[in-house]
Amino acid sequence: MSATVDNAAGPAEDQVHYLGSMQTIEFPMNRYGENEEIDYIVVGVGAAGGVLLQRLSRAGFKVIGIEAGPFWDTERDWVSDEAGSHQLYWEDMRVTGGKNPLALGANNCGKGVGGGSVHWAAFTPRFHPSDFEVFTRDGVGADWPISYWDLKPYYELLELEMPVAGPAWYPWGDPHGYPFGPHPMGGVGNTLIRGCTNLGIPVSAGGPVAILSGSRGDRPHCIYRGFCIQGCKVGAKASTLITHVPDALANGAEIRDRCMVSRIHHDKKTNRVTGVSYIDSEGCERFQKAKAVIVSGYSIETPRLLLNSACAGYENGLANSSDTVGRYLMAQAGNVILGRFKEPVRMYKAPPAHALTEEFYETDPKRDFARGFAIQTVGPLPIAFAKQMMAARGSWGWGMRRIMMDYNHWSAFGLLGEILPWPENRVTLADEKDQFGLRVAHVNFDLHDNDKKLIEFGKNKVEQVMRAAGAEEVVQEARYAHLVGAARMGKDPATSVVDCFGRTHDIPNLFVCDGSILPTQGSANPGLTIQALAARTADYLISQGATVFNSDRRDMTAPPVRPELSPPGTHGVGVPRLA
Ligand SMILES: Cc1cc2nc3c(=O)[nH]c(=O)nc-3n(C[C@H](O)[C@H](O)[C@H](O)COP(=O)(O)OP(=O)(O)OC[C@H]3O[C@@H](n4cnc5c(N)ncnc54)[C@H](O)[C@@H]3O)c2cc1C
Numbered sequence: 001m002s003a004t005v006d007n008a009a010g011p012a013e014d015q016v017h018y019l020g021s022m023q024t025i026e027f028p029m030n031r032y033g034e035n036e037e038i039d040y041i042v043v044g045v046g047a048a049g050g051v052l053l054q055r056l057s058r059a060g061f062k063v064i065g066i067e068a069g070p071f072w073d074t075e076r077d078w079v080s081d082e083a084g085s086h087q088l089y090w091e092d093m094r095v096t097g098g099k100n101p102l103a104l105g106a107n108n109c110g111k112g113v114g115g116g117s118v119h120w121a122a123f124t125p126r127f128h129p130s131d132f133e134v135f136t137r138d139g140v141g142a143d144w145p146i147s148y149w150d151l152k153p154y155y156e157l158l159e160l161e162m163p164v165a166g167p168a169w170y171p172w173g174d175p176h177g178y179p180f181g182p183h184p185m186g187g188v189g190n191t192l193i194r195g196c197t198n199l200g201i202p203v204s205a206g207g208p209v210a211i212l213s214g215s216r217g218d219r220p221h222c223i224y225r226g227f228c229i230q231g232c233k234v235g236a237k238a239s240t241l242i243t244h245v246p247d248a249l250a251n252g253a254e255i256r257d258r259c260m261v262s263r264i265h266h267d268k269k270t271n272r273v274t275g276v277s278y279i280d281s282e283g284c285e286r287f288q289k290a291k292a293v294i295v296s297g298y299s300i301e302t303p304r305l306l307l308n309s310a311c312a313g314y315e316n317g318l319a320n321s322s323d324t325v326g327r328y329l330m331a332q333a334g335n336v337i338l339g340r341f342k343e344p345v346r347m348y349k350a351p352p353a354h355a356l357t358e359e360f361y362e363t364d365p366k367r368d369f370a371r372g373f374a375i376q377t378v379g380p381l382p383i384a385f386a387k388q389m390m391a392a393r394g395s396w397g398w399g400m401r402r403i404m405m406d407y408n409h410w411s412a413f414g415l416l417g418e419i420l421p422w423p424e425n426r427v428t429l430a431d432e433k434d435q436f437g438l439r440v441a442h443v444n445f446d447l448h449d450n451d452k453k454l455i456e457f458g459k460n461k462v463e464q465v466m467r468a469a470g471a472e473e474v475v476q477e478a479r480y481a482h483l484v485g486a487a488r489m490g491k492d493p494a495t496s497v498v499d500c501f502g503r504t505h506d507i508p509n510l511f512v513c514d515g516s517i518l519p520t521q522g523s524a525n526p527g528l529t530i531q532a533l534a535a536r537t538a539d540y541l542i543s544q545g546a547t548v549f550n551s552d553r554r555d556m557t558a559p560p561v562r563p564e565l566s567p568p569g570t571h572g573v574g575v576p577r578l579a
């Protein structure tokens with residue numbers, strides 16, 4: 001295919017831009033003039049941003065995605081090598097603190113077109129109906145302004161668009177089946193299944209995971225060599241870079257990569273945002289006018305940008321009249337439990353994400369804490385394994401060499417535990433500045449009583465499963481996974497930043513759409529929910545048309561679900577679902 005992206009940092013015009021081993025981009029990119037007023041700017045082309053660009057451009061809006069990282073050419077930029085993949089992560093300076101500080105960098109945030117969906121493991125369980133009403137059911141956390149049933153049609157769409165492979169019947173939450181068959185088991189999955197089965201715990205084998213179990217169009221099926229977190233050069237694992245961005249470009253969207261948005265501009269007289277300033281790949285500051293702005297920069301960069309955009313009328317940060325921007329940041333407990341087996345396990349020989357149980361997900365009155373956790377396969381490659389063993393056993397020097405020679409005998413499960421939203425777990429601005437002269441994020445994080453009890457119970461349960469699988473030695477590393485929250489949605493403008501469609505309560509043409517709007521997080525990986533919310537926000541914006549740009553009226557009518565806006569060839573395929 002003769003395909004190029006007209007991209008300063010990309011290949012020459014006559015070169016092909018690869019998005020996988022076979023997938024290429026077929027369209028030279030549309031370019032909008034700097035003084036042209038476009039409809040929407042999407043800040044950050046990640047998990048949510050990619051879906052928004054695709055939907056809005058397909059509906060005919062003029063839309064630009066401004067992305068801090070590169071527009072990956074997977075053949076040119078990616079390596080199937082653990083040490084060579086650090087460029088995929090947001091590793092710019094951030095300051096972390098609190099009693100139980102979060103590690104920031106490679107374990108949470110992406111940078112580049114596709115964002116975190118490029119390096120995610122691609123576990124794609126849905127949230128449970130209970131996640132949307134945690135406060136009502138358990139008296140902790142918060143209720144969402146929407147229910148599971150509002151999001152369900154979007155879960156179903158995204159499961160086809162990625163697509164998700166999984167069992168014909170998934171018994172937890174709102175039980176349902178998957179339209180594409182599950183994956184065969186790798187060594188870690190086999191140990192999880194053995195451990196769970198020996199204890200009588202139901203377990204799901206082979207998904208749900210957004211990895212192709214059979215080839216599809218110009219994307220080949222998974223070859224089971226385990227480099228998912230390094231980006232999947234093969235193109236079997238879904239990311240918005242390969243699932244949504246090509247259709248966005250085909251429909252006239254523009255992506256400005258290596259461009260860091262530094263400020264959202266606001267006109268005090270009209271109480272409307274007017275566009276954004278950004279620093280381009282040459283280091284020049286530029287302004288782009290727009291009728292509306294959607295911030296999709298992830299749970300740390302989104303509040304940081306809003307706080308850095310403080311202005312007359314919003315001295316504490318844009319859209320922050322509630323003092324909620326940056327608050328209620330959440331991470332999931334992500335302890336890794338490692339077990340040594342007599343027989344080889346070979347953790348690397350499968351996607352890390354391929355089996356899980358949600359049997360402990362819901363609040364159980366017999367336990368002394370609210371909410372719950374999932375247990376999932378992890379499958380670290382050798383460098384991650386070495387770090388875990390250093391933390392878990394203090395391995396070093398010759399001890400580390402011996403452990404590394406034993407790598408093939410180890411298996412690893414992850415606890416995925418729900419930590420509740422707390423107001424003081426928050427992003428603020430540090431005094432330190434980054435390479436662009438912008439104040440960096442300071443992240444404060446403390447665990448509370450409920451969180452600590454949940455983690456203690458959860459990690460003991462995972463250990464039991466590992467032992468029941470036959471492990472002769474079990475160790476664990478305490479860590480966190482998946483940051484969400486910090487610009488939460490809610491009905492009450494006094495306690496939330498955006499409404500149920502992502503529109504900021506304060507400014508009618510400023511939206512937030514990414515993981516930061518989640519009020520609670522359950523113990524499901526958040527990526528599918530983030531993308532489903534983005535598709536719903538897009539449907540809303542399409543229904544509202546020009547009123548978003550020129551009216552202060554807030555129509556809270558739910559939009560019709562628009563399957564016709566899915567990327568071509570994704571809707572109406574796969575086996576019929578059981579529910
Ligand atoms: C190792 C790892 C494994 C994971 N595995 C899973 C999994 O199995 N399942 C799952 O559901 N989730 C997983 N996740 C989490 C998932 O990747 C994130 O939840 C998801 O990508 C967040 O989506 P988002 O749209 O909020 O932000 P992102 O996808 O991170 O996108 C934000 C984008 O905005 C850009 N940006 C930010 N600020 C600016 C700015 N000022 N100007 C311009 N651009 C900007 C960033 O460069 C980035 O590309 C994993 C994460 C990690 C780190």
Ligand code: SF4
Nearest residue numbers: 222223226227228232
């Ligand atoms: S295991 Fe499959 S999904 Fe993961 S990197 Fe390899 S081919 Fe891609």
